[in-house]
Amino acid sequence: METLARKLIAKASGQSSVAVGDVVVCKVDLAMIHDSGGPRRVKPMLERLGRNVWDRHRVVVVTDHYVPADTNETRAIQALTRQWVVDEGIDNFYDEQGICHVVLPERGHLVPGMFCVGGDSHSPTGGAFGAYMFGIGATEMAGVLATGEIWLRVPETILIQWTNHLGRFVTAKDMMLAMCGEIGMGGGRYQAIQYAGSAIQDLPMQERMTLSNMAAELGAQAGLIAPDDVTAAYVRAVGGTLAEDWEDYRIEAVDSVRDHLTFDAATLSPQIAAPHSPANADDAGVFRHTAFNVAYIGACTGAKYVDLAAAASVLKGRHVANGITLKVAPASLKDQNRAEADGTMSILEEAGARFLANSCGICAGYGDDRLAEDEVCLSSTARNFKGRMGAPGSKVYLASPYTVAASAVAGEMIDPREMMEG
Amino acid sequence: MARLWRFDEIVDTDVLAPGAYMKAPLTELATHCLEAVRPEFAGQVGVGDVILGAPNFGVGSSREQAAEVLRHLGVAAVIASSFAGIFYRNAINLGLPVFTLSDDLYDHPGLVDGAELAFDFDTASIRLAASGDVIKLERLPDFLRDMILDGGLIPHLEKRFQAATPAGG
Numbered sequence: 053m054e055t056l057a058r059k060l061i062a063k064a065s066g067q068s069s070v071a072v073g074d075v076v077v078c079k080v081d082l083a084m085i086h087d088s089g090g091p092r093r094v095k096p097m098l099e100r101l102g103r104n105v106w107d108r109h110r111v112v113v114v115t116d117h118y119v120p121a122d123t124n125e126t127r128a129i130q131a132l133t134r135q136w137v138v139d140e141g142i143d144n145f146y147d148e149q150g151i152c153h154v155v156l157p158e159r160g161h162l163v164p165g166m167f168c169v170g171g172d173s174h175s176p177t178g179g180a181f182g183a184y185m186f187g188i189g190a191t192e193m194a195g196v197l198a199t200g201e202i203w204l205r206v207p208e209t210i211l212i213q214w215t216n217h218l219g220r221f222v223t224a225k226d227m228m229l230a231m232c233g234e235i236g237m238g239g240g241r242y243q244a245i246q247y248a249g250s251a252i253q254d255l256p257m258q259e260r261m262t263l264s265n266m267a268a269e270l271g272a273q274a275g276l277i278a279p280d281d282v283t284a285a286y287v288r289a290v291g292g293t294l295a296e297d298w299e300d301y302r303i304e305a306v307d308s309v310r311d312h313l314t315f316d317a318a319t320l321s322p323q324i325a326a327p328h329s330p331a332n333a334d335d336a337g338v339f340r341h342t343a344f345n346v347a348y349i350g351a352c353t354g355a356k357y358v359d360l361a362a363a364a365s366v367l368k369g370r371h372v373a374n375g376i377t378l379k380v381a382p383a384s385l386k387d388q389n390r391a392e393a394d395g396t397m398s399i400l401e402e403a404g405a406r407f408l409a410n411s412c413g414i415c416a417g418y419g420d421d422r423l424a425e426d427e428v429c430l431s432s433t434a435r436n437f438k439g440r441m442g443a444p445g446s447k448v449y450l451a452s453p454y455t456v457a458a459s460a461v462a463g464e465m466i467d468p469r470e471m472m473e474g
Numbered sequence: 475m476a477r478l479w480r481f482d483e484i485v486d487t488d489v490l491a492p493g494a495y496m497k498a499p500l501t502e503l504a505t506h507c508l509e510a511v512r513p514e515f516a517g518q519v520g521v522g523d524v525i526l527g528a529p530n531f532g533v534g535s536s537r538e539q540a541a542e543v544l545r546h547l548g549v550a551a552v553i554a555s556s557f558a559g560i561f562y563r564n565a566i567n568l569g570l571p572v573f574t575l576s577d578d579l580y581d582h583p584g585l586v587d588g589a590e591l592a593f594d595f596d597t598a599s600i601r602l603a604a605s606g607d608v609i610k611l612e613r614l615p616d617f618l619r620d621m622i623l624d625g626g627l628i629p630h631l632e633k634r635f636q637a638a639t640p641a642g643g
Contacts, residue, residue: 075615088496089537097628101635118497125497173487173536173560189538189564195627203617237484238530242559271530273559329484416535417493437534439510440488 055209056276056303057244060184064167065204074206081183082110082161083196084170086152088117088416091136092129093190094197105140106200112144112161113137114152117418119411150384150410153177153265153352157257158386160292164279164301169196174352174434176272179264180257181287182279182301184244187268207243207273211309214251216318221468223362224259225354225432225452227251228266229323230315233333240272243311247277248304251317257286258358265353266434269330278304322467324430325450328438336455336467344428347372347460348441349400349453350381350408351415354432357387357396359453363432364396366457366468367403373463379421381408403461414441423448430465432456475603476522476550480587483511485527487534487561491543504543521548524593524600526585529554532561541565550593553600553611555580566618569626571595573611582609595622 054069062070064078085094090113098104105111115133118126137145146155153174156162164182169175171193178185188196196202214227231239245267252260260277267275277283279301287294324339326332349355349363360382372378380400382388388410391397401407408414414421415433423429423442429449431441436448449465458468489510495503508515525544531554532540541564544552551571565572579585590603598611614622624630 075617093538100628101631103635123497129497171536173534175536187536187560189536189541189560189567191538191567191627192563195567195631198631237533238556238558241556242562271533271558417488418496422494435488435534437486437488439492440486440534442494444510 053305054303055305055309056182056246056278056301057184057207057209057274059301059303060165060167061204061206063165064184070206072206072208075203076206077201077203078167080110080169080196080200080202081166082112082168083193084112084114084152084156084168084175085193086117086172087115087129087133089171089190089193091133094194095132095136097191097194098198101198103198105142105197108141109143111142111197112156113142114146114155115148116151116411117416119148120409148410150386151352151412153261154356154383154387157181157261158290158384160287160290163287163292163294164283164298165295169193169202173268174265176267176275177261177265177352179267179274179276180260181283182277184274184276186273208311209305209309210240210243210245210272210311210313211305212245212247213249213312213314214247214317215249215314216251216316217254218251218317218320221454221472222320222322223452223454224255224262226320226323227315227317228263228269229325229330229333229450230320232269232325232330233323235270235313236331237269237329238271240267240270242271242273244274244276245270245272246305247275252277253280256358257282258356261356262353269434278302322452322455322469324455324465325436327436327447327449330434330436330450336451336465339449339465342449342465344430344449344459344465345376346423346427346429347376347378347456348414348429348431348433349456350379350413350431351433352383353434354453355381355383357390359432360387360391360396360400362453363457364399366454366472367461368399370403370461372404372460376460376463378403378405378460379408379414380405381413382410385410417441430456430459475590476520476524476592478524478526478585478587478589478591479515479519480526480585482528484533485531487532487537487540490532490540491537496537496539500539500542500546503539504546507543507547516547519547519549522550522593523548524550524591525552527552527554529556531557533558536560538564538568541568541570545570551595566621567627569622571622573598573614575609575611579609582607
């Protein structure tokens with residue numbers, strides 16, 4: 053029986069079916085690049101090859117890494133990016149509108165059935181929409197931009213099933229940290245993970261995106277979720293165009309997958325991952341009383357509208373504790389505007405949050421707010437590698453926006469249910 | 475003689491190419507390669523040296539500078555029992571040889587940090603100077619081997635495009 057991954061790859065490679073292990077060449081429906089790994093890196097390579105982009109309508113450019121550009125070096129990078137977009141005639145350019153993985157779907161670029169590449173490791177986020185999407189480096193991207201094609205070894209599918217339903221104040225981020233703890237950062241073996249089951253079907257699109265996004269942290273190439281009515285409603289709402297056959301990709305394929313893991317959503321507690329790996333995850337209660345200085349709600353993983361709203365539901369009528377700095381970098385301008393319109397932003401502000409730009413920022417180790425030596429951060433982001441978010445001696449714990457917000461109020465790490473359900 | 479740099483801890487892309495120096499030229503970025511875990515590495519690594527890494531080598535970001543700095547510093551090959559997928563593709567695309575070896579060979583007593591050795595791409599093997607032992611690595615598929623021999627994806631495509639141009643055209 054067909055899996056979603058194989059169906060998507062077969063379509064992109066122009067074959068009726070493909071087998072695991074086949075090396076195939078796929079036609080790319082969409083290539084996404086950003087200011088860090090994009091134009092400044094691919095331009096000289098395309099010039100060397102004497103080529104322009106193969107299809108200017110299939111390329112999306114986003115500036116999100118060197119934002120704000122506040123040095124001569126970063127201003128030069130952005131100037132180059134903008135000029136390249138003009139020179140190549142790219143019409144899908146989102147300049148300082150937010151983080152690429154969030155901007156792409158909110159502008160209707162991702163629909164079920166697509167085959168996409170992104171110049172960023174969190175590109176598996178696109179899998180939440182029933183698209184095969186994965187991250188590649190700049191040289192490989194230059195190859196895609198020159199040819200419109202990429203080679204692929206057809207992956208196995210690792211099915212991860214989540215049964216039952218999540219409890220209150222437990223999120224996709226907690227599911228993900230639990231999976232990292234269970235199978236480790238290499239557990240995905242660069243294959244395709246597919247998330248399935250009732251607890252997945254319950255999730256709104258932005259929560260599903262968190263799971264697909266962090267397929268990267270599980271070491272998978274792609275993190276797929278079968279498209280359903282929730283997917284279709286989201287795509288229609290953002291003005292995307294669903295293909296007539298989109299329901300053909302509604303493949304959960306539970307029976308045809310050899311590699312199969314099952315988790316129970318009902319018994320899952322909020323999770324925290326200790327430095328320096330997302331795999332160091334355990335129940336938040338285990339970290340009770342752990343001290344920290346910086347609470348961060350940020351990144352494509354942890355500062356979408358749904359994440360801001362989660363943090364605000366905890367912070368409403370509360371204030372962060374003395375000694376804790378709460379920094380919030382909404383993942384996109386659209387999500388920020390929505391949070392402003394419904395009062396979410398003002399709740400965060402009244403709780404003591406300081407707002408940063410709609411960009412990758414601290415999560416990628418960029419900008420002035422990077423962690424200082426010996427600072428300890430509790431973060432809603434994806435990665436807590438040594439030195440990633442600042443000085444080599446800084447430490448990062450990962451958690452959901454609920455847990456980050458509740459801990460910021462408590463002044464130490466806490467299971468948010470302790471505060472909210474008393 | 476070339477030496478082995480052995481890493482038993484996970485090596486991620488943030489320690490290979492730290493974010494704080496990503497906006498700098500490659501030559502400067504390279505001086506910070508691995509400084510968070512082995513501060514002496516960038517200053518002491520020599521041309522022809524080989525890295526032996528723990529499983530899931532190169533986990534993390536898609537930034538290919540993680541592979542590029544190693545090539546720039548003269549590293550002849552990176553060997554690990556497994557690689558993170560994007561790093562593996564990036565390395566080949568940049569012409570940096572990457573090889574896997576089985577877990578039992580990873581534990582070979584001669585593969586200690588600082589061991590003197592010679593690496594041979596053609597036979598996909600390393601020869602340990604102390605014992606004379608030859609350790610066979612897993613062979614790459616031919617099309618990836620060809621890409622490395624061409625110097626990476628861009629020179630490889632250059633060849634392909636030139637071949638596709640009609641004679642005299």
